[in-house]
Amino acid sequence: MLTTTDLTVEKINSLLKTAEEFAQGNTLKAADEIYVSNLFFEDSTRTKTSFDIAQRRLGLNVVPFDVTSSSVNKGESLYDTVRTLESLGINLAVIRHGKDKYYEELKDVKLALINGGDGSGNHPTQTILDLMTIHQEFGKFKGLKVGIVGDVKHSRVANSNAEALRKMGAKVYFSGPEKWFDEGTIINGTYLPIDDLVKEVDVLMLLRIQHERHGEKMKISLESYHKKFGLTLDREKAMKKEAIIMHPAPINRGVEIADELVESVRSRIFKQMENGVYARMAILKEALEEKGFKFK
Amino acid sequence: MLTTTDLTVEKINSLLKTAEEFAQGNTLKAADEIYVSNLFFEDSTRTKTSFDIAQRRLGLNVVPFDVTSSSVNKGESLYDTVRTLESLGINLAVIRHGKDKYYEELKDVKLALINGGDGSGNHPTQTILDLMTIHQEFGKFKGLKVGIVGDVKHSRVANSNAEALRKMGAKVYFSGPEKWFDEGTIINGTYLPIDDLVKEVDVLMLLRIQHERHGEKMKISLESYHKKFGLTLDREKAMKKEAIIMHPAPINRGVEIADELVESVRSRIFKQMENGVYARMAILKEALEEKGFKFK
Amino acid sequence: MLTTTDLTVEKINSLLKTAEEFAQGNTLKAADEIYVSNLFFEDSTRTKTSFDIAQRRLGLNVVPFDVTSSSVNKGESLYDTVRTLESLGINLAVIRHGKDKYYEELKDVKLALINGGDGSGNHPTQTILDLMTIHQEFGKFKGLKVGIVGDVKHSRVANSNAEALRKMGAKVYFSGPEKWFDEGTIINGTYLPIDDLVKEVDVLMLLRIQHERHGEKMKISLESYHKKFGLTLDREKAMKKEAIIMHPAPINRGVEIADELVESVRSRIFKQMENGVYARMAILKEALEEKGFKFK
Structure with a gap:
């Protein structure tokens, strides 16, 4: 495979x-x-x-x-x-x-x-474990709305998952800094601003900010990323009742996701592992x- | 544990x-x-x-x-x-x-x-193996005199062993460069000059000189340490008839202990392992x- | 052993x-x-x-x-x-x-x-596997001609194999840059120019050019080494009908041996492994x- x-x-x-x-x-x-x-x-x-x-x-x-x-x-x-x-x-x-x-x-x-x-x-084996985690929760893929947030262009998790999810009948949305979504990035989904996306999706997949790779490119600080594009405590409250949070890990606590949400009721992060x-x-x-x- | x-x-x-x-x-x-x-x-x-x-x-x-x-x-x-x-x-x-x-x-x-x-x-598992080695030799802890020599303050072996030995009824003595024994170091035992200590104890525990850590702090050379605080051939002769030598290893041969004594009759160093x-x-x-x- | x-x-x-x-x-x-x-x-x-x-x-x-x-x-x-x-x-x-x-x-x-x-x-275990590979092919050592090409002086494979092959009755030849064959190197065999050697031998053992070790010493480029002392496509054509090629690996493709010959019919390189x-x-x-x- x-x-x-x-x-x-x-x-x-x-x-x-x-x-x-x-x-x-x-x-x-x-x-x-x-x-x-x-x-x-x-x-x-x-x-x-x-x-x-x-x-x-x-x-x-x-x-x-x-x-x-x-x-x-x-x-x-x-x-x-x-x-x-x-x-x-x-x-x-x-x-x-x-x-x-x-x-x-x-x-x-x-x-x-x-x-x-x-x-x-x-990253096909990550895709299978992510699909398995979603299927355990909802028993289906058809009609589900999945949001992927972060550096979609450089993420093999994002690319692999978006392709497979579409194939299985789910609808995929993306979010994150707009400059990370150049022309051609959005093949398997639709871009939504983060505050719209969190209200819309059944599954919220956060990607790791690979700050050790980005260097110059990432011109905003990690705190600023969290406020603008991360899952803050406020954004979590706006999520649908049954919606779950996923992350391929390792997590930057306080960047992609508020520290307190990592092991919260919605989180399937350790279940994924x-x-x-x-x-x-x-x-x-x-x-x-x-x-x-x-x-x- | x-x-x-x-x-x-x-x-x-x-x-x-x-x-x-x-x-x-x-x-x-x-x-x-x-x-x-x-x-x-x-x-x-x-x-x-x-x-x-x-x-x-x-x-x-x-x-x-x-x-x-x-x-x-x-x-x-x-x-x-x-x-x-x-x-x-x-x-x-x-x-x-x-x-x-x-x-x-x-x-x-x-x-x-x-x-x-x-x-x-x-370093509790080291303590158990050290106590086991002593117990194999003497069949008891009560009344035994154990000397620990070296950088007691920074050694987890020394700290762990001294505490457990006292608990089991042994008497603990320390030796080494006096400046390594600041106020508060000597909680579980008594300081003795090395030449007195070797004559007194049933068990002589030598600690490793962590010269890769000390840097500036250690102002005496390794040869000088051996002469002043190490187990030299002469000091070994002053030990009690049944007394044993221990060391958690790795050993600096010729520093804490004379090369010839590492595998001598008194040594339990490889037995400890x-x-x-x-x-x-x-x-x-x-x-x-x-x-x-x-x-x- | x-x-x-x-x-x-x-x-x-x-x-x-x-x-x-x-x-x-x-x-x-x-x-x-x-x-x-x-x-x-x-x-x-x-x-x-x-x-x-x-x-x-x-x-x-x-x-x-x-x-x-x-x-x-x-x-x-x-x-x-x-x-x-x-x-x-x-x-x-x-x-x-x-x-x-x-x-x-x-x-x-x-x-x-x-x-x-x-x-x-x-490198005695390499010797046994090399002898095994030769024996599988020819069923004997006596009378076989084996050529070893490369930095014989610094190669434990060359030294070990030459000694054992002579002991078993084979005849050993060496080749490679002449300056690598100082006095005293040629103990267990005879030097032959590479173009003569390839025609003569039943087994051609190529040694790895350890370019990470040679530094200054090796004054010819890798391309030049290949042309002067390596197994080129032309030299392979000059080999005897039943002759085989061996190499202890890792191989520098295009240096000791032409890329195309590594998995050719004569090659026993992966069989050796x-x-x-x-x-x-x-x-x-x-x-x-x-x-x-x-x-x-």
Whole structure:
């Protein structure tokens, strides 16, 4: 599973069903001796650990791969690194890489590949866990209104989720600093000012302000961002009765969202993380079954 | 287990008993599928590896957590990191952190927590392994004289051990450069010049000179420290017949202790490391049983 | 197993036999609970991961050891680090270290040691996997002509392989920039110009140009190296019909070897990696059996 485009409606429904069964306590273990490795060329706690735990729950052998001490430092290409792991007997690799569509140079490898995030492109496993969290809440996607707030253009979460949500029948709205919405950004939704958007949506997805990336670009302070575009205590009060709050984390408390709202009744932020393990178990199982491995 | 103050006399006795059973070959495995993670925000070989091996011996699933590639680099708080691991299904976390009492911000998390060392504060698992080593030797604490030599003020080992030893009935003496013993340092013992102390004690605990931390403060050279305050070959000869030498390691050979004495007959330094695994197995078992997990 | 000199003809034959059985699908698991750790003080993907997978295939418990967060940073000696791991219950350590013959300071430790590469010295496990790959192809060593091309003087692969190949009855030739062949380098073989060597040999072993190490020394550009001493498309055409190409990797594509030849019919480069796991399983098994552990 490499791109959000790979996620057809049938595929999404099938993964959500399997993931929900894991959430309900279903356990499955690999019938074969399967070796997997997680190659994270960008920092991550949640996604990497989530995959790691999902893999152990399925009885897979997780072989550590430390980017900082790998031969990538000696200039080895991603293709040669992955071909090497394949030759050593790794059956599946999860890869996160800063380069958009890094997976295009890997089309000749034979092991199973799962995209753990590429540049500003795709993040399909985050999409599945986000859809799962929404589906647990509302039991449907059709007719739901989902608002995504932040740097939509540079966010692989935003891009992946908006595309999948539209496919499933939801209506997507965006908000955030207008200058972040250049021509061409708004493909899968409609821009709304934040104060209108919070009143309109059933699901409010906040994106992380990647202040370590923005540098010059972000000319407003974090406090100012919070007041102008963040989920303040006042804006939360304007939300619909049943509406929920989501965030892919890590959170900048007091920036995208008021500190007090992170663990409030509407928040599904830690629930998303919990669902992430089940969603990834489903994704791993399907990817390995496609390669002929069995579970019992 | 977070502070030495948590270690009541009954708790200590119970942990020593369980640890000694593990040392005698008793084996126990988790009856449940338990996931644990070791968060070491400060460098460590001994403590981290010791926990890792203790966890594997108990049949726990050890999920790696690499501080350098974690979202802590994106400014995530310790609380959010630990809540994340909890949401992902981690049942117990061991944490070492440079900040005194870091655990105070974690009082709302639900997973089991073990303190692997906080700033200049506590190091309760080191205390249990040190007490275990002393108890193996003398079969008691009451009436024993224990000397602790070095930078007592900044050492979490010294602080934790002195408090627990007094509680168990031992008498504690300190030595080292006098300027390291400001007012208020000597709470749990009495200062003695090093040449008097070595003749007096049953247990001589040497602390590591943390020369990478002291910088300016330490105005004497390492050679000079050895002559003035270290365990030289001559001072070792002045020790009582049955007295033993301990050190939490890593050792600066030729500074706190003469090179030749590190593996001498009196030394229990490597025995301490061996006991560390059994002590931590006992601590892990109790912490998990308190959360309702079972072993068999 | 520490040096290539430890590899007697009988030992080599026995390891090749066991390794080939693993390659044919034989599986063995440790009958005891065995703990192992891989200490890599130099970057590595292939060797470290290869050992890690071999260890898991044999049912060993692999305890992570991260050099960058270890007490080595506090100045601990290699001896004290290894003695510590031994005290903690590690039964076998694989060590790669930049210092020639680092293992000489470890002669008093009791755990099993395997040399994963020392400085410009030995790399005995690479030798076994290389011999295995040659033996799979030709069924013998006697009479075979093997060419090794590159910085033979500083390559532990070249040194280890040349010594072992001669011992097994093969004839060894060297090539590469003449200034890299000072007096004394050519102990186990004969120098031939590259265009003569490619026509002569059954096995062509290319060494990696360690351009990150050479700095000043290497006064020719990488393109120029390829033309003068690399395996170009033209030189490949001059090779004998059955001759094979080997490389310990990581490869500098377009330097030691033309990009198009890396996965060509003659290339055994990825086969070497695959064999590396089986060779290391055989080596681990023998080393542990020598310490009294059993497999079933």
